[in-house]
Amino acid sequence: MDRTISLFSAEASGPGLGDLAGLLCCHGQITGFGRTAARLSVVVEEPWRAHVLARELRHRGADAQVSRADCGNPQVRTSFRVDLLPLALRWLREGCAGPVEDDSGKAVPDGFRLSGAVLRMWALAGGRPGTQGYLLGVDPLAPGMHERLVEALTPLGVMAKLTGPKAEVPAVKVTGKRRLEALLELIGEPPRGAEAAWPGAAPEAAPHPEAVTSTA
Numbered sequence: 001m002d003r004t005i006s007l008f009s010a011e012a013s014g015p016g017l018g019d020l021a022g023l024l025c026c027h028g029q030i031t032g033f034g035r036t037a038a039r040l041s042v043v044v045e046e047p048w049r050a051h052v053l054a055r056e057l058r059h060r061g062a063d064a065q066v067s068r069a070d071c072g073n074p075q076v077r078t079s080f081r082v083d084l085l086p087l088a089l090r091w092l093r094e095g096c097a098g099p100v101e102d103d104s105g106k107a108v109p110d111g112f113r114l115s116g117a118v119l120r121m122w123a124l125a126g127g128r129p130g131t132q133g134y135l136l137g138v139d140p141l142a143p144g145m146h147e148r149l150v151e152a153l154t155p156l157g158v159m160a161k162l163t164g165p166k167a168e169v170p171a172v173k174v175t176g177k178r179r180l181e182a183l184l185e186l187i188g189e190p191p192r193g194a195e196a197a198w199p200g201a202a203p204e205a206a207p208h209p210e211a212v213t214s215t216a
Contacts, residue, residue: 015060015117017083021091022121023053024106025114025149027139030088033080038088041077042125043069048193050074053124055191106139108148114156116186123187124194126171129203133175134183135163140170157182174199 020040024030028042040062044050050066053076057064062078069075078084090109119136126137138146146162150172153160158179160172174183180199190198 015056017060017062017087019060019115019117019121020057020062020084020087021112022118022123023125024087024091025118025122025145026126026137027141028125029106030084030091032085032088032092035089036085037080037082038084039078039080040084040087041075043071043073043075044125045073046197047074049124049197050076052191052194053121056121056124106142106145108145108152112148112152114152116156116188119156119183120187123198124191127199128197129199129201130171130173131203133173134180134199135171135173136160137169137171138162143170146170146172156186158186 020028023040023042026042028040030038030040032038040057042053044053054064054066057076057078062081062084064076064078067075067077091106122136128135128137136149138149150160150162153172153174158174159176160174160179163169163171163173174180184199187199195201
């Protein structure tokens with residue numbers, strides 16, 4: 001188990017643009033410009049997430065700017081880039097397993113595999129401690145993706161469930177000491193400012209309801 005997890009950890013390979021799929025696992029969006037370029041964007045709740053994500057994107061060679069979305073929340077967005085087009089083609093059109101969700105335009109690509117680096121980006125954009133585990137936010141506009149993302153965690157030794165219909169925000173929930181330790185080993189140590197949103201931290205003072213429905 002430990003040896004397998006280490007092979008998939010965020011530190012196992014150098015950072016790359018493929019890691020940005022973690023933003024699409026949650027509520028991030030990618031928009032194609034014809035078949036020539038694509039832009040990646042994500043709206044987050046806390047300013048620190050926007051600044052950390054912008055730094056992570058730049059570290060992977062994708063220019064990123066922090067601005068304010070129409071809803072008033074911080075937003076991270078790249079310019080239209082040729083090197084983001086493969087990511088758009090995988091998640092929006094070619095290679096998608098099942099129908100593309102109409103509201104988000106996204107679907108989990110066929111053969112998609114999570115890695116520690118992808119999980120790290122997912123946690124930075126939409127992860128937070130819950131009352132009895134750790135929550136990885138998923139896109140409420142793409143319900144067809146949720147089960148596939150739960151399944152993608154299993155090969156990494158992280159069994160998970162979806163939060164139930166009473167939850168205010170849909171999420172993949174990881175519970176249990178060993179599973180949380182496995183998740184933490186995969187995503188690595190938090191960047192400065194992200195400690196409160198990392199596995200093992202105390203949950204929010206007013207957590208979202210987390211009724212859980214089994215998926216396995």
